[in-house]
C-alpha cells in the first residue's frame with residue numbers, strides 16, 4: 001500500500017500507510033531551527049490517491065526564462081551561415097535530408113515532431129562534457145550549464161505544445177523510435193566530433209527559425225485559423241509562467257517567443273562550433289548571471305567568431 005506523507009508543521013512530518021490509519025509522527029529535524037540536524041531516515045512516499053505526476057504548471061521552474069523583449073523577438077529573421085569546411089557541408093547536407101524527411105511526414109502539427117527531438121542535443125553535449133570534465137579533472141570552460149539549459153528550454157517547448165495538442169498513438173510511436181535513434185547517434189557523433197554536432201545543431205535551429213517564421217506569416221495571412229480563431233485554444237499556464245506571458249496570451253506571442261529561443265540556440269551552437277572544444281571558454285556563461293544570454297546569441301545568427309571570443313592568437 002502506498003504511503004502518505006504530509007508536512008504537519010514547519011519541522012514535523014507525518015506518514016501513514018493508508019487513509020484509515022492515523023498518521024505516525026516522525027521526527028525529521030530537531031525542533032531548534034538554529035541547529036537543524038537530520039535525525040531520521042524518512043521513507044520515500046508517493047500520494048496514495050493518484051499515480052499521476054503533479055501538473056507541470058504547479059512545479060517550480062528548474063531554469064526560469066528571463067523572458068523576451070517583444071520587439072527583439074519580433075525582429076528575429078531566418079538566416080543561414082554558409083558552410084566553410086567539409087565538416088560544415090556534411091552537417092548542412094544531413095540537415096537538409098532530415099528536413100526533407102520531416103516534410104515528408106508532415107500532416108502532423110509541425111512543431112511537435114521536431115520539438116520532441118530538439119531537447120536531445122543539449123543533454124547529450126552537456127552530459128558528455130560533464131563526464132569529460134570529471135575524467136580529465138579539469139573545468140569544462142562553462143559550457144555545461146548553457147547546454148543543459150538549452151535542453152530544458154526545448155523540453156518546455158514540447159510540454160507547452162503538448163498541453164495544446166495531445167499526441168496520438170502513431171505520433172508517440174514515431175517519437176519513441178526517433179528518440180532512440182537520435183540520442184544514440186548524437187552520443188556517438190559527439191564523442192567523435194563535438195564541433196560537427198554543434199554545427200549540425202546550429203543548422204537544425206536555422207530550420208526551426210525558418211519553420212516558426214513561416215507559421216507566423218501564415219497566421220498573419222489567416223491561413224492557420226486553428227491557431228488564430230479557435231477560441232478553445234488557450235495558452236497553457238506553464239507557458240505563461242515560463243515566458244512571463246501575462247498580458248500576451250495569444251498563440252502568435254507564444255510562437256514568437258519559441259522562435260526567439262530557437263534563434264538563440266542557433267547562435268549558441270554556431271558559436272560553440274567555431275571554438276576549440278577543449279580550451280575555449282563559453283562566451284555566454286557570464287551573461288547567464290547578469291543578463292539574458294539568449295538575446296546575445298539570438299541577434300548573432302552565424303554565431304560569434306572564435307577571434308571575438310578568445311581574441312586574436
Ligand SMILES: [Fe+2]
Pocket residue numbers: 115118153154157208258262
Ligand atoms: Fe524548440
